[in-house]
Amino acid sequence: MIGSTPEAAGQAERSWSLSFTVNGERHELAIQPERTLLEVLREDLHLTGTKGACLEGECGSCIVLVDGVPQNSCLILAPQMEGREVVTIEGLADGTVLDPVQRAFVDHGAVQCGFCTPGVVLSTKALLAGNPHPTYDEVRRGLEGNICRCTGYMKVLAAALAAARAGVADDASGQADRPRP
Amino acid sequence: MSDIRVSEAAPTSGAPVGRSATRSDARDKVTGKTAYGGDRAVSQECLHAHVLRAAHPHAIVRRIETGPALADPDVVAVFTGKDVPGTNLHGMIRRDQELLATSRVRYCGDAVALVVARTRQAAERASKLVVVDYEPLPGVFTIAEALAPDAAAIHPEGNILGRQRIRKGDALAAMAEADVVVETEFSTQSVDHAFLDTEAGVAYLEGEVLTIEAAGQWVHEEARLLALALGLPFERVRIIQPPTGGAFGGREDLGIQLYLGLAALLTGQRVELAYSRAESMIARHKRHPIHIRYRFGARRDGTLVAAVVEVQADEGAYASTGKAVLRKAASHATGPYRVPNVHVDVTGVFTNNNPTGAMRGFGASQIAIAYEGAMDKLAAALGMDRVELRRRNLLLPGDAVTTSQILPVVSAQECMSAALERIGWEGRSYETPAPHLKRGYGLSVVCFGLGYGDGFPDASRARVRFTDGDRLEVYTGAVEVGQGLVQMAAQVAAQAVGVTIDRVDVILADTARTPEAGSSSATRQTFFTGSAVRKAGVELRHQLLDIVGTLLPVHPDELDLADDACFERADPTRRVPLSAILQEGRRRGYPLEAEAIFEPRTICQDDAGQSVRAFVTYLFASHAAEVLVDVETGEVQVQRIVAVHDLGKAINPLAAEGQIEGGVVQGIGMALMEEVVRQRGRLLNPNFTDYIVPTAMDVPEIIPVILENPDPIGPFGARGVGEPPLIGTPPAILGAIHDAIGVQIGQTPATAERVWRALQQAPGR
Ligand code: FES
Ligand code: FES
Numbered sequence: 001m002i003g004s005t006p007e008a009a010g011q012a013e014r015s016w017s018l019s020f021t022v023n024g025e026r027h028e029l030a031i032q033p034e035r036t037l038l039e040v041l042r043e044d045l046h047l048t049g050t051k052g053a054c055l056e057g058e059c060g061s062c063i064v065l066v067d068g069v070p071q072n073s074c075l076i077l078a079p080q081m082e083g084r085e086v087v088t089i090e091g092l093a094d095g096t097v098l099d100p101v102q103r104a105f106v107d108h109g110a111v112q113c114g115f116c117t118p119g120v121v122l123s124t125k126a127l128l129a130g131n132p133h134p135t136y137d138e139v140r141r142g143l144e145g146n147i148c149r150c151t152g153y154m155k156v157l158a159a160a161l162a163a164a165r166a167g168v169a170d171d172a173s174g175q176a177d178r179p180r181p
Numbered sequence: 182m183s184d185i186r187v188s189e190a191a192p193t194s195g196a197p198v199g200r201s202a203t204r205s206d207a208r209d210k211v212t213g214k215t216a217y218g219g220d221r222a223v224s225q226e227c228l229h230a231h232v233l234r235a236a237h238p239h240a241i242v243r244r245i246e247t248g249p250a251l252a253d254p255d256v257v258a259v260f261t262g263k264d265v266p267g268t269n270l271h272g273m274i275r276r277d278q279e280l281l282a283t284s285r286v287r288y289c290g291d292a293v294a295l296v297v298a299r300t301r302q303a304a305e306r307a308s309k310l311v312v313v314d315y316e317p318l319p320g321v322f323t324i325a326e327a328l329a330p331d332a333a334a335i336h337p338e339g340n341i342l343g344r345q346r347i348r349k350g351d352a353l354a355a356m357a358e359a360d361v362v363v364e365t366e367f368s369t370q371s372v373d374h375a376f377l378d379t380e381a382g383v384a385y386l387e388g389e390v391l392t393i394e395a396a397g398q399w400v401h402e403e404a405r406l407l408a409l410a411l412g413l414p415f416e417r418v419r420i421i422q423p424p425t426g427g428a429f430g431g432r433e434d435l436g437i438q439l440y441l442g443l444a445a446l447l448t449g450q451r452v453e454l455a456y457s458r459a460e461s462m463i464a465r466h467k468r469h470p471i472h473i474r475y476r477f478g479a480r481r482d483g484t485l486v487a488a489v490v491e492v493q494a495d496e497g498a499y500a501s502t503g504k505a506v507l508r509k510a511a512s513h514a515t516g517p518y519r520v521p522n523v524h525v526d527v528t529g530v531f532t533n534n535n536p537t538g539a540m541r542g543f544g545a546s547q548i549a550i551a552y553e554g555a556m557d558k559l560a561a562a563l564g565m566d567r568v569e570l571r572r573r574n575l576l577l578p579g580d581a582v583t584t585s586q587i588l589p590v591v592s593a594q595e596c597m598s599a600a601l602e603r604i605g606w607e608g609r610s611y612e613t614p615a616p617h618l619k620r621g622y623g624l625s626v627v628c629f630g631l632g633y634g635d636g637f638p639d640a641s642r643a644r645v646r647f648t649d650g651d652r653l654e655v656y657t658g659a660v661e662v663g664q665g666l667v668q669m670a671a672q673v674a675a676q677a678v679g680v681t682i683d684r685v686d687v688i689l690a691d692t693a694r695t696p697e698a699g700s701s702s703a704t705r706q707t708f709f710t711g712s713a714v715r716k717a718g719v720e721l722r723h724q725l726l727d728i729v730g731t732l733l734p735v736h737p738d739e740l741d742l743a744d745d746a747c748f749e750r751a752d753p754t755r756r757v758p759l760s761a762i763l764q765e766g767r768r769r770g771y772p773l774e775a776e777a778i779f780e781p782r783t784i785c786q787d788d789a790g791q792s793v794r795a796f797v798t799y800l801f802a803s804h805a806a807e808v809l810v811d812v813e814t815g816e817v818q819v820q821r822i823v824a825v826h827d828l829g830k831a832i833n834p835l836a837a838e839g840q841i842e843g844g845v846v847q848g849i850g851m852a853l854m855e856e857v858v859r860q861r862g863r864l865l866n867p868n869f870t871d872y873i874v875p876t877a878m879d880v881p882e883i884i885p886v887i888l889e890n891p892d893p894i895g896p897f898g899a900r901g902v903g904e905p906p907l908i909g910t911p912p913a914i915l916g917a918i919h920d921a922i923g924v925q926i927g928q929t930p931a932t933a934e935r936v937w938r939a940l941q942q943a944p945g946r
Contacts, residue, residue, distance in 0.1 A: 042220075042223055043223060046223055046224045047213070048213070048216060048219075048220035048223050049212070049213020049214070050213070051217075051219075051377070051378075051426075052219075053377040053378065053379065053426075053458065053869075054458050054868065054869040054870075055457070055458065056458075056868060056869065056870060058868070058869035058870055059377060059869055061377055088213065089211075089212065089213035090212065090213045090214075092212070093212050098208070098211065098212070102211040102212065105207070105211050106203050106204075106207040106208060106211055107203055108835075109201070109203070109204075109835040109836060109838070109839045111204060111206075111207040111210045111211060112427075112663040112664065112665065112839055112843065113376070113377070113378065113424075113425060113426040113427045113662060113663025114206070114207070114209075114210030114211075114215055114424070114426070114663070115217065115376075115377040115378045115426030115427065115663075116377055116426075117210050117211055118211075118213050121211055139877075140877045140878055140880075141877075141878065143876075143877045144876050144877055144878045145876075146876070146877070147377065147869065147874055147876060148377075149374075149375055149376055149377055149427050149429070149843075149847070149874065150427055150663045150664075150839075150843045151839055151842060151843050151846075152839070152841075152842030152843040152844070152845055152846035152847075152880060152883060153842075153846065153875075153876075153877045153880045154838075154839075154842040154880065154883050155835075155838070155839050155842065156877070157877065
């Protein structure tokens, strides 16, 4: 829709070409350089699982993994992603098999409205990748950048600890994805 | 704190009701598939709208010039109040707010123009080109200013929205004769709902029908109000609730739906609109800041004889649901305590601040801070133990609440006992790791009427039907905003009909497809919609049993239905599978569907605030809190909160615990950190950088405890969860601070600065 307007056509002259990987897929895009990664993911790639709730780095709803590191995509200018590898919430499950972190969030009641969930799941994923057996306090600190207004965090913390126990290391096996009871 | 026990709640099996089942919508939520209001515009050709908000908190609008904005080649239209085809008015209880202001703005969130453009950027840019000629008026920003004799009148009838009172016995005389009288004052703050999913949606025309996909809390009422405001017959409006990222009362007033609807109606095209966090906070109503003067009179032995309560509430610029909030504050003024003589005056006052209205707790949360604070003071004045004083005065079965209603289930004592036991009250330790840290314990008890109450029509409807594929569909107009209604409805339906939960599909909140079920507010949906679903489900179950009666030579009374099969009670191996029953039913022409309405009556309070049935039922809860206060900095760290809630029946214990924990943490926010700060009507912190909500680092160990004294009317004995988990938290925390430092903090939030100042001013320090 943006491309169909005279204004956007004018701005297209200032566009940058961006080449990066999202959820294992390579993308070559022409974008305006002042756009954020969050905008490009949502508006150009239609990956709306990544949410924006404050647009100033305070809530973590927009967290994605950039080369494995959780980043607030609302604060990143898209051109900075050149050559980088981005994983969004849509890229976490292996087909229909949920990642153990996702599985644990479902099973432990860590999802209410779900708006914070993509960001919290990815933060947890990154946390466990760096620290497979975190303590309760380490999980709390690891998720400090994610605001959840619904759950009171208890079930989120429980899910993260359960995912750690389920063993994020073997997530390729899909063993953790039990059918719904 | 690494030794904290994290409850390892996990899905359980067994009967559908009472089972900790995982939510049916969780899978889409953890994979990012769920499309919220703001996700609906992406990948679709549409126009973009932007609302221009008032530049002054109080001003006459003399003229609006749209020409310069329209000159932008990307702008499609600029609408002002003159373009609105209907009444241009909205409001949940009284319609006193203009959709687009034509002559007057009364707070900074008032809308004056709506720009529709080809890009979002153009809409925003062009809104700055709309020229509004204002004549600023003196503003009124505090209750005192609003009540001053020469105050500017915000509405034609003046600055008083309404008064609510309770006159029970002769409280003034009883107070004069009381052995001991204590008085305490509290001021509560402006609180924002701060749901993460800021207002966003799309609107379009489906033939003649204006369709709006944006989150509210009561789709049918929104459609009615929107039809009036835009001059459409009700049949020409359809509202669909997309998956919603939280509400907490913040979506109860109509807002974004109006602008989406207007833009789509007048342009004839698909339009998208999304608020930024700042716009969301500037435009939306807030929790009432209130000032409470609370007096208890008691006999020497601690028996309460009188309560005299004066409340003044900042209503902000418009009525919103304010009158109902005032009524709730009044009817809950003495909480769970037996007080024979009660005198309550609540006054709501207009100001040029944000309108104030619904937020989880709805007046009861503010007043609970005062009655528990007064109890703590009374205990000190009597030299009596806080627990003993409460025990002596808590309602017992057969007692009436302040409004005169006698309740069938009164578990105040039981809730408090459970809270004391779980926190280890008897053996509590005041030891701290360092001398500048003081430990304290606080206690609260909540008695809360659910549903709208006060004679307001309150009904839920539900329809259940079997599809040709043998799935059980539940249709109800109630909205899911995160609280778990979708799973509650599935479990109640599965239990009522006798099928497995996984067979149930729940279809919610679409005015064209689902029957009206009232709002998701007032802690009412489990009780109301749960009951409607149960009633419809039981009727459908009877159809199934009837069909089986044609297959087996057994009286229906000797049959049971569960887990997708009908079996003989005497010999469960003799069974007919659901598929065979449905097949036979279709052959015989059974409808295989049923609809039900649940509509219990309440009675409006009289002039003295009395009603034998002000609410359909009441919930009881008790919280105990443990805090550490740093007396050098004033910083408060909540260590533990035990939250005991008598839910009647937990339809889904895992979900109920989640609701309790979420409410507790919102209560921590209200008690200690959240505050919307305004300067002469302008928000200074409309963002998450400066409006601080609790993070994982702020949460203590939370121990939810569920009691199940069944409700005589509720579905399978259930009452609900919703609001009490928030209500019980601030008074318990404030009581714990008082216990720790010996000073009562009279203002929320009890920030480090306020606690520190209170310590400096404390006598004897
Ligand atoms: S939207 Fe990026 S941190 Fe809030
Ligand atoms: S589940 Fe609603 S914000 Fe976290």
